[in-house]
Amino acid sequence: MNPERIDELLEAVRGVSVLVVGDLMLDRYISGHVDRVSPEAPVPVVRVESTRSAVGGAGNVAANVTALGARCQLVGCTGDDAAADQLTAALAELGVSTDGVVRALDRPTSEKTRVLARQQQVVRFDVESEADVSEATAASLVARLQAFAAQADVIVVEDYNKGVLVPAVIAAARQCAMSHDLPLIVDPKRRSFFAYEGATLFKPNANELRDALGDFVYADDPDWMESTRARLGCANLLVTLGERGMALRTAKGESVRIPAAALGVYDVSGAGDTVTAVVALVLAAGGSATEAAILANHAAAVEVGKAGVSTVTPDELRQRLKQHPEV
Numbered sequence: 001m002n003p004e005r006i007d008e009l010l011e012a013v014r015g016v017s018v019l020v021v022g023d024l025m026l027d028r029y030i031s032g033h034v035d036r037v038s039p040e041a042p043v044p045v046v047r048v049e050s051t052r053s054a055v056g057g058a059g060n061v062a063a064n065v066t067a068l069g070a071r072c073q074l075v076g077c078t079g080d081d082a083a084a085d086q087l088t089a090a091l092a093e094l095g096v097s098t099d100g101v102v103r104a105l106d107r108p109t110s111e112k113t114r115v116l117a118r119q120q121q122v123v124r125f126d127v128e129s130e131a132d133v134s135e136a137t138a139a140s141l142v143a144r145l146q147a148f149a150a151q152a153d154v155i156v157v158e159d160y161n162k163g164v165l166v167p168a169v170i171a172a173a174r175q176c177a178m179s180h181d182l183p184l185i186v187d188p189k190r191r192s193f194f195a196y197e198g199a200t201l202f203k204p205n206a207n208e209l210r211d212a213l214g215d216f217v218y219a220d221d222p223d224w225m226e227s228t229r230a231r232l233g234c235a236n237l238l239v240t241l242g243e244r245g246m247a248l249r250t251a252k253g254e255s256v257r258i259p260a261a262a263l264g265v266y267d268v269s270g271a272g273d274t275v276t277a278v279v280a281l282v283l284a285a286g287g288s289a290t291e292a293a294i295l296a297n298h299a300a301a302v303e304v305g306k307a308g309v310s311t312v313t314p315d316e317l318r319q320r321l322k323q324h325p326e327v
Contacts, residue, residue, distance in 0.1 A: 001295075013070050017151055020062045021169065025059065044117065057110065057158065058074065063091070068277070068278070077101070081108060113125050129162070138169055184198065187203050203279065209239055258293055
């Protein structure tokens with residue numbers, strides 16, 4: 001990809017409107033230092049120096065979309081609590097539309113709190129429900145999804161196994177993509193792994209794919225990638241391989257191995273969300289699956305160089321590609 005094509009795609013994504021549907025969560029970070037062990041139990045005592053919050057899950061995909069200059073409509077579910085207020089306010093500040101967010105009285109807002117000492121995670125504690133949303137909540141999600149699909153250029157399904165992506169919501173996402181002739185990008189989890197036949201691009205990581213298939217992942221074998229793509233019923237299969245990069249099998253029969261672009265890893269949290277957002281934007285802007293994967297790989301390299309769940313800007317991505325065009 002030459003610099004002119006990169007600039008063309010990054011400029012084109014600014015005109016894209018993305019509809020993201022999936023599990024929302026609020027990420028909290030408590031940072032400090034440790035200089036002693038508790039006399040009450042053999043655990044470190046963290047002296048708190050700072051706290052911060054960030055949007056997580058499908059919200060982080062949406063945040064990455066707007067950080068790259070595109071528009072985003074979010075469909076998901078929170079509880080009816082203080083965390084929901086904080087989450088929706090944070091999304092609004094990021095320019096993400098939350099008209100599609102449903103508040104459910106029967107479940108809490110998903111929260112993940114990480115305690116860090118010298119930038120190392122000491123412990124994480126979660127507040128959440130993994131139960132499927134109620135039929136009434138699912139019906140509200142479907143209605144919002146259908147209402148917003150007409151204004152979208154691409155639909156992204158972001159699954160964290162937190163109960164939003166029940167069969168009715170998945171079916172609505174697929175139908176909306178088909179009815180409006182939109183690309184459908186899926187970041188799956190195990191519970192509904194095989195429910196996305198017809199997806200434009202299916203993006204599991206290697207562990208998710210291995211668990212779903214009950215077999216080893218042979219990402220370097222084009223024949224295996226093609227048979228897996230056909231089994232999943234997707235047009236393009238993009239497998240993320242952590243420090244080994246990515247493997248792409250396209251609908252045109254192309255196999256592409258993309259080496260990891262990260263030169264220094266600070267924190268891998270949220271890297272998958274960044275990849276999902278960039279892939280969706282590039283495909284919606286008219287880029288090929290290969291171009292989308294290459295740009296997403298570089299965006300992930302920028303993201304993992306930051307602490308915690310973060311986003312990537314066009315200038316950061318341009319600078320990265322200018323400094324490391326060969327990676």
